[in-house]
Amino acid sequence: MRFLAYPYVGPEEIRRRSSDALAGTPVSSLRDVRDWLAANPDALVEGATYVVDLRGSLRLAPRRSEHVACASGEEVLAAGEIRFRDDSPQPSVVEVTNLSTGYCPDVTCWAAVEGALNRAGLRPPSGFTTKMLFRRCTACGQVTLVKDGWFVCVFCDADLSSSWNVGARREVGD
Ligand SMILES: [Zn+2]
Known part of the structure; x- marks a missing residue:
């Protein structure tokens, strides 16, 4: 499958502030998602920052993180905001958007988001809950x-x- 890679288009000073310590956590299984939510319970209330990296993996960071930091400065296949709900037997995605002023991805990046959520064992919604x-x-x-x-x-x-x-x-x- 072919995807479009988006370079960072935001302010240079924000890119310069990103460091390895601020890089997003790759999540590739439900266990990863649960571990990340246990360490970042605010994401259930206020949501989180996400990118889909060039390997097609979802990377999560706390909400006020910059997307460029979450992506370690790399290009992304998608970026935006995501909010989870702690449903039984597994967490679900209640909101996911393409709101990233650092990468400004087109709504067509949904295919990459859907793939990354599936790969992490999450059931994707039918599309972005808010489209930018x-x-x-x-x-x-x-x-x-x-x-x-x-x-x-x-x-x-x-x-x-x-x-x-x-x-x-x-x-x-x-
Ligand atoms: Zn103008």
């Missing part, structure tokens, strides 16, 4: 979000592209 439409304004160069279906730049009122155009992506996978 990131666009780069070609008039002023700022990255902005499409709000309520209005494809208009919040900074300069110019029209926004109908398709994702934030930066350069590359195809990865086989």
Whole structure:
């Protein structure tokens, strides 16, 4: 399967602040998910930061973590926020979004999220519970979000592209 890899597009000073100590924890089984939730119980209430790394694995970090730190500065296949519920017999995913201002991934990164959740033994929802439409304004160069279906730049009122155009992506996978 082929995926798109997204480079970090956020501020350089945030990238410089990331360190190995802040890297996200890879979770590839339900045991990993349970262990991580036991160590980070806030994730059940306020959610967590996640990325899907270039190997297709889910990596989790506490909510206020930067995505670029969670990803160790690497490209990602997906990034956003995730919230779990401690259901029996196993935790479930109640919210998952593509909200990452560091990577601004397109909603089409869902396929990578679905694959990573399956790999961790979690049942994915039918899609992102909240979808973010990131666009780069070609008039002023700022990255902005499409709000309520209005494809208009919040900074300069110019029209926004109908398709994702934030930066350069590359195809990865086989
Ligand atoms: Zn603009």
